[in-house]
Amino acid sequence: MSFPITPDRDQALPKCPSGIQGLDEITDGGLPLGRTSLVCGGPGCGKTVFALEFLARGALEHGDPGLFVSFEERPGDLVQNTASLGFRLPELMERRLLTIDHIRVERSEIEETGDYDLEGLFIRLGHAIDQIGARRVALDTIETLFGGLSNTAILRAELRRLFLWLKDRGVTSIVTGEKGDAGLTRQGLEEYVSDCVILLDHRVQGHISTRRLRVVKYRGSFHGTNEYPFLMDRRGITVLPITSVGLDYAASTDRVSTGVARLDEMLEAKGFFRGSTVLVSGTAGAGKTSLAASFADASCRAGERVLYVAFEESPSQIFRNMRSIGMDLERHHERGLLHMLTARPTLHGLESHLAVAHRQVREVRPAAVVVDPLTSLLAAGSAADVESLVLRLIDFHKSLGITTLFTALSPHGGAPETSVLGVSSLIDTWILLKDIELSGERNRTLHILKSRGMAHSNQVKEFLITEAGLRLLDPYLGPEGTLLTGSARLVMEARERSEEQRAAGEHQKERRRRERRIGLLRARLGALQAELRSGSEELDELDRMETNRLRRATEDRAAMAKSRHETGGKDEHGTER
Amino acid sequence: MEQKGDFWELRLYVAGQTPKSLLAIANLRKICEERLAGRFRIEIVDLARQPDRARADDVLAIPTLIRRLPPPIKKIIGTLADEEKVLLGFNMKHRSEDDG
Numbered sequence: 001m002s003f004p005i006t007p008d009r010d011q012a013l014p015k016c017p018s019g020i021q022g023l024d025e026i027t028d029g030g031l032p033l034g035r036t037s038l039v040c041g042g043p044g045c046g047k048t049v050f051a052l053e054f055l056a057r058g059a060l061e062h063g064d065p066g067l068f069v070s071f072e073e074r075p076g077d078l079v080q081n082t083a084s085l086g087f088r089l090p091e092l093m094e095r096r097l098l099t100i101d102h103i104r105v106e107r108s109e110i111e112e113t114g115d116y117d118l119e120g121l122f123i124r125l126g127h128a129i130d131q132i133g134a135r136r137v138a139l140d141t142i143e144t145l146f147g148g149l150s151n152t153a154i155l156r157a158e159l160r161r162l163f164l165w166l167k168d169r170g171v172t173s174i175v176t177g178e179k180g181d182a183g184l185t186r187q188g189l190e191e192y193v194s195d196c197v198i199l200l201d202h203r204v205q206g207h208i209s210t211r212r213l214r215v216v217k218y219r220g221s222f223h224g225t226n227e228y229p230f231l232m233d234r235r236g237i238t239v240l241p242i243t244s245v246g247l248d249y250a251a252s253t254d255r256v257s258t259g260v261a262r263l264d265e266m267l268e269a270k271g272f273f274r275g276s277t278v279l280v281s282g283t284a285g286a287g288k289t290s291l292a293a294s295f296a297d298a299s300c301r302a303g304e305r306v307l308y309v310a311f312e313e314s315p316s317q318i319f320r321n322m323r324s325i326g327m328d329l330e331r332h333h334e335r336g337l338l339h340m341l342t343a344r345p346t347l348h349g350l351e352s353h354l355a356v357a358h359r360q361v362r363e364v365r366p367a368a369v370v371v372d373p374l375t376s377l378l379a380a381g382s383a384a385d386v387e388s389l390v391l392r393l394i395d396f397h398k399s400l401g402i403t404t405l406f407t408a409l410s411p412h413g414g415a416p417e418t419s420v421l422g423v424s425s426l427i428d429t430w431i432l433l434k435d436i437e438l439s440g441e442r443n444r445t446l447h448i449l450k451s452r453g454m455a456h457s458n459q460v461k462e463f464l465i466t467e468a469g470l471r472l473l474d475p476y477l478g479p480e481g482t483l484l485t486g487s488a489r490l491v492m493e494a495r496e497r498s499e500e501q502r503a504a505g506e507h508q509k510e511r512r513r514r515e516r517r518i519g520l521l522r523a524r525l526g527a528l529q530a531e532l533r534s535g536s537e538e539l540d541e542l543d544r545m546e547t548n549r550l551r552r553a554t555e556d557r558a559a560m561a562k563s564r565h566e567t568g569g570k571d572e573h574g575t576e577r
Numbered sequence: 578m579e580q581k582g583d584f585w586e587l588r589l590y591v592a593g594q595t596p597k598s599l600l601a602i603a604n605l606r607k608i609c610e611e612r613l614a615g616r617f618r619i620e621i622v623d624l625a626r627q628p629d630r631a632r633a634d635d636v637l638a639i640p641t642l643i644r645r646l647p648p649p650i651k652k653i654i655g656t657l658a659d660e661e662k663v664l665l666g667f668n669m670k671h672r673s674e675d676d677g
């Protein structure tokens with residue numbers, strides 16, 4: 001067996017790993033080695049599957065041969081009924097790792113007279129154990145003996161002897177028991193099995209079923225005492241040790257993109273903290289899924305795995321819708337980065353939803369998980385239950401450093417800040433999407449209500465969902481300081497634009513008027529200059545003419561004097577020479 | 578008493594030489610010799626020696642007596658201390674009263 005039996009009695013109780021997923025975590029290693037454990041519960045609670053899986057896992061994973069003693073179902077039926085659980089029983093039987101022994105107990109065929117014991121059963125068990133060297137034994141369910149034999153005093157004494165005998169044989173065994181009215185089992189088997197008692201429960205509330213497991217008793221060992229949800233499907237039983245893991249997880253300073261550049265900017269230009277919890281809340285059609293998908297898209301583009309839990313839409317519908325706004329999620333899906341988990345909220349109980357998501361997270365190991373929308377779970381449980389679920393989910397994801405984005409639907413009319421369950425205090429970054437109705441149309445806005453550990457923008461942005469993706473526009477404040485969106489924004493912008501154009505035109509006109517005036521002045525200046533020029537020329541001409549006249553007059557006088565001298569010797573003016 | 582010609586084939590399962598086993602063997606022999614003289618055969622199976630035989634007749638209790646013949650197969654467990662009960666269980670008395 002995988003766990004050595006330690007001779008030291010002070011040591012912790014040696015355990016036998018059950019191989020049932022999650023159970024060994026709760027029980028700190030498995031069932032008590034070499035002892036008998038009681039697994040009890042009502043009809044259909046999964047006792048038989050539990051016992052069979054204990055043997056099958058022991059055989060497959062630890063090479064422990066197992067003996068299954070069925071007091072009810074025939075081996076053929078058992079194999080058939082559990083074929084869907086993937087235990088490969090026929091193969092195990094062929095390899096002599098498993099024996100299924102059917103013991104028929106029919107009261108109508110048996111008469112009792114005088115003293116007897118169950119040595120026949122002991123011999124039969126012992127023989128079967130010896131044949132394959134069984135280390136694990138399951139008896140399902142031993143209580144059937146009470147239906148077949150009437151002397152309960154003998155039966156009780158023999159059962160007590162049986163459990164001691166099993167212990168002496170050193171086999172780790174499981175006995176199953178049907179839930180009784182008074183005690184855990186009809187025949188009070190829990191009185192004989194003192195080491196470990198596990199209770200299975202299958203509850204149906206409002207047509208929604210949830211399976212739960214509880215370790216009622218585990219002598220000498222630490223064990224979780226809560227009720228743990230478990231799943232029973234093609235992978236057998238999966239117990240989900242989901243409890244609040246406490247607050248000791250490390251806070252990352254690493255950042256992850258929101259997928260919307262402007263939104264990253266609003267978050268210190270870096271995006272969400274890795275491992276943080278993000279809530280996107282808003283009314284119907286406010287763009288929650290688009291924003292969630294955008295985050296998933298960005299993470300996948302960064303090469304990280306994302307688990308997308310969708311409660312309202314099928315994967316293909318989400319792919320189609322997101323393709324219309326420029327996001328190719330299908331590509332990520334095909335590359336194995338994007339894992340889709342879709343389920344109707346009412347498919348099973350809350351705990352089962354959590355369990356499925358939990359298991360998926362363990363398998364996929366995503367960097368981010370999207371739950372869209374969280375509020376759908378209210379169809380499967382009360383608000384208090386959903387809150388408890390969210391708390392455990394957040395703790396679980398934080399402990400693994402997974403960034404979680406929830407979307408939540410807020411009813412129209414109510415204050416969206418208060419209507420989102422009671423989980424807001426658990427949220428690190430809360431993005432609020434709103435519809436604003438103005439001028440006969442609805443437009444989307446986005447703002448960050450809070451974001452722990454960072455200086456985030458407090459502006460309300462207009463949130464546009466376009467064919468090319470998601471866009472945020474700066475706030476546009478109208479004349480009264482109100483936020484304008486959509487057409488109102490366009491109208492206001494157009495009005496401003498035309499005002500601008502008018503002013504520009506006015507300027508041009510004035511400019512041209514001034515230019516014209518300058519032109520006129522220039523023209524006048526030219527004319528005056530021309531006039532000035534001609535005036536000067538006339539003046540010069542005048543001077544030239546005068547000079548000419550004077551010169552001619554002098555010449556004339558000289559000529560006259562010359563002629564007088566020749567005749568009288570004196571000029572006519574009487575002037576001396 | 579019982580129908581003539583009926584041959585009784587009986588098998589008694591015991592486990593070792595325990596007081597219960599010995600008592601059952603003694604009680605069975607007594608009843609058979611008294612009621613079925615010459616028309617019975619008893620096979621005693623000691624499961625302590627032949628543990629593989631416990632499966633064939635789904636033997637849990639020790640001692641277990643099986644009536645293999647005449648049909649149908651009947652099963653009585655215990656030390657066969659109460660003769661009346663054994664007779665009833667194997668329809669010996671019932672038949673004899675019918676015949677009488």
